[in-house]
Amino acid sequence: MSGQGRSGMRVGRGLLIGVTVLFFAVFLFAPLVVVFSSALQKGVGYYLAALADPETAAAVRLTLLTTCIAVPVNILFGLCAGWAIARYDFPGKSLLKTVIALPFSVSPVISGLLFVLVYGSGGLIGPWLEAHHIQVIFAVPGIILTTLFVTLPLAAHELIAVLEAQGKEEEEAAWTLGATGRQIFWKITLPKIKWGVFYGVILSTARAMGEFGAVSVVSGHIRGLTNTLPLHIEILYNQYDSVAAFAAATLLALAALATLAAKAVLERRTGLRKDHAAPGAAAAGGEEWTWA
Numbered sequence: 001m002s003g004q005g006r007s008g009m010r011v012g013r014g015l016l017i018g019v020t021v022l023f024f025a026v027f028l029f030a031p032l033v034v035v036f037s038s039a040l041q042k043g044v045g046y047y048l049a050a051l052a053d054p055e056t057a058a059a060v061r062l063t064l065l066t067t068c069i070a071v072p073v074n075i076l077f078g079l080c081a082g083w084a085i086a087r088y089d090f091p092g093k094s095l096l097k098t099v100i101a102l103p104f105s106v107s108p109v110i111s112g113l114l115f116v117l118v119y120g121s122g123g124l125i126g127p128w129l130e131a132h133h134i135q136v137i138f139a140v141p142g143i144i145l146t147t148l149f150v151t152l153p154l155a156a157h158e159l160i161a162v163l164e165a166q167g168k169e170e171e172e173a174a175w176t177l178g179a180t181g182r183q184i185f186w187k188i189t190l191p192k193i194k195w196g197v198f199y200g201v202i203l204s205t206a207r208a209m210g211e212f213g214a215v216s217v218v219s220g221h222i223r224g225l226t227n228t229l230p231l232h233i234e235i236l237y238n239q240y241d242s243v244a245a246f247a248a249a250t251l252l253a254l255a256a257l258a259t260l261a262a263k264a265v266l267e268r269r270t271g272l273r274k275d276h277a278a279p280g281a282a283a284a285g286g287e288e289w290t291w292a
Contacts, residue, residue: 035253038246050247058224059232060251062140066228067208070147071155074204075197078155083189086163087171100156103149112146112217119145138220143228146214151207155200162196163189198266206259210252 040047050056081100085093103111118124119136129136136142170192174184190197212230219226227235229252236245 032253032257035246035249038243039250041246042243046243047247050244051251053244055224055227056229056232056244056248059227059229059248062143062227063209063229065140066144066147067205069144070151070208071201071204073148074151074155075159075200077152078157078159078200079197081156082159082163082193085160086166087168097160100160101153103152108150108211108213109217111149112214115142115146115149115214115218137218138222138226140226142218143215143226146218147208147211150211150214151204154203154207155197158196158200158203159193162193166192195266195269199263202259202262202266206256209255 039050081096084090085097106114116123116137118126119129119142120126121130121137123137126137136145166189170188171184174188179187210230211228212234215228216231216234219228219231221227221231221235223232223235229248233245233248233252236242236248
């Protein structure tokens with residue numbers, strides 16, 4: 001390669017790196033600096049007092065409760081859907097994959113409105129729920145249901161892709177050797193897809209904690225009762241208590257940074273496993289199965 005060609009490549013590489021760094025600085029680093037500097041504008045004492053506010057604490061508890069319910073349910077659904085789609089052929093298989101992706105194509109606000117039209121007082125089953133003293137809309141169950149809906153595809157799509165890529169040859173071999181379905185799942189399938197499960201947990205957690213649109217429609221904005229942390233931040237900001245709003249926002253920012261760190265570590269671990277994996281090790285006898 002000529003010197004002019006190498007010089008052009010260096011210029012292009014430098015330009016790409018510069019654009020990437022500039023994008024990172026403008027869209028990621030600068031907003032984080034603004035959030036934390038604004039939160040500490042009145043001092044550490046005011047910052048800690050804002051976080052200790054009862055309504056902020058209630059919003060944090062509700063956000064954690066919703067996340068702790070939505071994520072395990074999504075992982076369980078993703079495992080079931082992924083197993084069914086990747087391992088079996090049945091009528092409506094393509095339709096099922098399309099339905100799973102539906103929350104991706106529907107606006108979160110529209111998703112919340114759909115739940116209001118179904119579970120609200122004038123909705124499809126709202127009168128029956130009221131007659132049995134069950135409140136879904138403007139209550140915690142509605143928040144959990146909408147969060148489940150908007151986060152549904154995240155774990156499922158990841159697990160479906162991993163299961164389809166892994167194939168089912170080892171599972172079929174184990175079946176011929178007398179393994180039960182439970183043994184096959186715990187000793188062959190789950191170890192092969194565990195990184196996909198962890199990745200689905202990370203994605204679902206990040207979306208569940210930060211969801212705003214759908215939850216805003218069904219929550220009713222009852223302070224201390226049905227406000228998640230994003231909704232509580234909006235209320236504080238609209239009341240011109242920007243320092244308290246940014247203080248609460250730091251919690252979401254820290255959660256986002258923790259999620260990104262976990263994602264980076266996970267991608268590094270999975271990349272290392274792929275790089276160091278010996279092709280055909282299992283087929284060559286490099287892995288031994290014990291069914292006891």
